[in-house]
Amino acid sequence: MTHPPFTRRRPLPFALSSAALCAALPALAQDAQLSTVEVVGRTASGAYHAEEAAGAKTELPLRELPQSVRIVTRQAIDDLGATKLDDVLDYVGGVSRQNNFGGLWDNIAIRGLPGDQNVGMATLFNGFASGRGFNAPRDLAGVERIEFLKGPAAALYGSSEPGGTLNVVSKRPLWKPAHAVEAYGGSHGLKRGALDSTGPIGEKFAYRLNVAVEDRGGWRDHVGAQRQVLAPAFTWKLTNDTVLDYTGEILRHETPLDRGVVALGNRLGAIPRTRFLGEPADGDVRVDNRTHQLILSHLWASGWTGRVGLSQRSTGIHGTSTEASALQADGLLTRQRRLRDYDSDDLAAQAELQGKLETGGVQHELLFGLERYRFDMDTRMLRANPSASQPYAIDIYRPVYGQAQPTPLANTDTFERQRNTAFYVQDALTLAPAWRLLAGARVDRYDQSLLNRRTGVTTPQQPSATSPRLGLSWLPSPQWTVYANAGRSFRPNTGSDATGGAFSAETGRALELGTKWQSADQRIGATAALFEIRKRNVLTADPANAGYSVAAGEVRSRGLELDLAGQVNTHWRVNASLVFNDVEITRDNSLEVGGQLLNVPRVNGSLLAMYEDALPNGQRYGIGGGVTHMGQRLGQARTQAEANAGTAVFALPSYTTAKLVGYWRITPTVRLTLDVDNLFDATYYTSSFNRLWVTPGMERAITVGLQAKF
Numbered sequence: 001m002t003h004p005p006f007t008r009r010r011p012l013p014f015a016l017s018s019a020a021l022c023a024a025l026p027a028l029a030q031d032a033q034l035s036t037v038e039v040v041g042r043t044a045s046g047a048y049h050a051e052e053a054a055g056a057k058t059e060l061p062l063r064e065l066p067q068s069v070r071i072v073t074r075q076a077i078d079d080l081g082a083t084k085l086d087d088v089l090d091y092v093g094g095v096s097r098q099n100n101f102g103g104l105w106d107n108i109a110i111r112g113l114p115g116d117q118n119v120g121m122a123t124l125f126n127g128f129a130s131g132r133g134f135n136a137p138r139d140l141a142g143v144e145r146i147e148f149l150k151g152p153a154a155a156l157y158g159s160s161e162p163g164g165t166l167n168v169v170s171k172r173p174l175w176k177p178a179h180a181v182e183a184y185g186g187s188h189g190l191k192r193g194a195l196d197s198t199g200p201i202g203e204k205f206a207y208r209l210n211v212a213v214e215d216r217g218g219w220r221d222h223v224g225a226q227r228q229v230l231a232p233a234f235t236w237k238l239t240n241d242t243v244l245d246y247t248g249e250i251l252r253h254e255t256p257l258d259r260g261v262v263a264l265g266n267r268l269g270a271i272p273r274t275r276f277l278g279e280p281a282d283g284d285v286r287v288d289n290r291t292h293q294l295i296l297s298h299l300w301a302s303g304w305t306g307r308v309g310l311s312q313r314s315t316g317i318h319g320t321s322t323e324a325s326a327l328q329a330d331g332l333l334t335r336q337r338r339l340r341d342y343d344s345d346d347l348a349a350q351a352e353l354q355g356k357l358e359t360g361g362v363q364h365e366l367l368f369g370l371e372r373y374r375f376d377m378d379t380r381m382l383r384a385n386p387s388a389s390q391p392y393a394i395d396i397y398r399p400v401y402g403q404a405q406p407t408p409l410a411n412t413d414t415f416e417r418q419r420n421t422a423f424y425v426q427d428a429l430t431l432a433p434a435w436r437l438l439a440g441a442r443v444d445r446y447d448q449s450l451l452n453r454r455t456g457v458t459t460p461q462q463p464s465a466t467s468p469r470l471g472l473s474w475l476p477s478p479q480w481t482v483y484a485n486a487g488r489s490f491r492p493n494t495g496s497d498a499t500g501g502a503f504s505a506e507t508g509r510a511l512e513l514g515t516k517w518q519s520a521d522q523r524i525g526a527t528a529a530l531f532e533i534r535k536r537n538v539l540t541a542d543p544a545n546a547g548y549s550v551a552a553g554e555v556r557s558r559g560l561e562l563d564l565a566g567q568v569n570t571h572w573r574v575n576a577s578l579v580f581n582d583v584e585i586t587r588d589n590s591l592e593v594g595g596q597l598l599n600v601p602r603v604n605g606s607l608l609a610m611y612e613d614a615l616p617n618g619q620r621y622g623i624g625g626g627v628t629h630m631g632q633r634l635g636q637a638r639t640q641a642e643a644n645a646g647t648a649v650f651a652l653p654s655y656t657t658a659k660l661v662g663y664w665r666i667t668p669t670v671r672l673t674l675d676v677d678n679l680f681d682a683t684y685y686t687s688s689f690n691r692l693w694v695t696p697g698m699e700r701a702i703t704v705g706l707q708a709k710f
Helices: 074-079 640-644
Strands: 067-072 095-098 108-109 124-125 141-150 166-170 178-186 190-200 205-220 225-239 243-254 285-299 305-327 332-359 362-384 394-395 409-432 435-452 457-461 464-474 481-490 506-518 524-541 548-569 574-586 602-615 620-630 654-667 670-677 686-691 695-696 701-709
Touching: 074 141, 074 574, 108 166, 124 620, 178 602
Parallel strands: 124 166
Antiparallel strands: 067 141, 095 108, 141 166, 178 190, 178 701, 190 205, 205 225, 225 243, 243 285, 285 305, 305 332, 332 362, 332 394, 362 409, 409 435, 435 457, 435 464, 464 481, 481 506, 506 524, 524 548, 548 574, 574 602, 602 620, 620 654, 654 670, 670 701, 686 695
């Protein structure tokens, strides 16, 4: 797909996309390909294949973009019956779960490279950073799609992992009234209700409101969860060319902090996967997230678009938990009791100017951006360690709850302050009908400090980084693309070394070579990509000062990704992926050189297929299913000394799971759905931090839903 010079297409100034700037918002690119479009509630006859990614900040169609991008559309979310981000991860190639902080947040590695294990993954919400702070598992009630941007994103977004970044795009107001209510019930006491309402209020103002309330009894003993989500949004057309958009999200998630099960030596399965090893008396830990975004966009007469955005986020974790600390040979598990009081505030502002011009027969799509944010994080934890007089232990074979609980004492009390100013530029060049060049760079200037209130010591650092990227696409035919790209990334390391000094920032370098194919009707697309990534300045043990770290480690990731998604014919749509990923430690002062990273498989793959048709009476139905495979993964880091001594590796076994999905549209506005997860009730383990904190996968679960539109 090529565009003639000076084609008047409204630029995509930011992750909210041009659809948010005009009354034609319902005509999303992926839905316009099909005759039937449902805009609220669970969709039907939508698409798996998307043509553009808002997070790429360019009008280049995905087929022309010199980068691998995987988009989980709203149709795929609905076909999977997904209500949270974790439900879709197995269907995105190259994604592996990491430490999820006892079920209190999402955490993944893309292309085998995780972020800070104590913070969670870096993510975007409508193009604004949303990974700073303490983020509850993401609910999908107010989400339109999820964009997995593979490779470095630092040239646009700054601090991030070189393996990739995901951008969550929220649902936007529509200019035609539409409303839907949903109710779900299922295994393990699941109860969930949701509302999606949108429409205009007058000629210049439109709203959208998504609400969800959920109560899960939980499939593990004593581990239930409750959550409430409120996601309002509005679009206000101040003039024909000026639009003000607001997006909000208020989320509360409450659940016991659950570190999972333990392994005996290298053996899993010694205790039931349902067994809880904490204390029910601790009650729930509460995670609160509040997000508000305002974006003012203006289309100038010259065709350029200006945009100013403001994002304010506050997050917090509050509650008490009991967590495993050591396991004796007789099955007695000693535990710590911890009280957490964590809060953060994040205020970010962005200004962008985007437009097109032509010089010397070359068409440019230029983006200039300025970003400033301030972030404060207050972390206070009290901890009670086991002692001879009060071991605070539990027998993993015959657990007895309700014993006297020790009183936690001060352990961590810090205040982190971050300030950052960044400038970025991007140019998407149409060099010739068959050639595209994407070039960009971002310069970041940080001012960061960490105050340890217990010692009174403040550790400052002022790192800076310049993050370039360059990509080239060749379009030899209307359906095929060959591309290559290179980019750099960085991420500041928090904490201090033995001298009280700040660590050097992690840096990454990535190379990618790939090809893309898109059918002539643009309903199905595929990508094959080869990549190599090297990351330096990873924290590792300080050989001269026990208990301290230095930024001297190095990691390498290389692999092959294959993705396919789209509408095969009138009845079938499919989503498939297969990834081979080799990740190893290439330099470290403690861990095994040549060893793997935690929770990263060498092979993972998935297939989701959905069949739709109509009954003789006109009622529609759909039936389908999914299969996912995750290869063997490292379950606990092995030191070089252990490797030299021949100590066996603790690994999480590979697993394959299946799911069944289906729906019956009883009337044009009422639909009944069925979702069966882990169809064959396989026993598997999704991630591990060490032998004492192993997260088991959910047992078979059946969910029945009823959706009504009005």
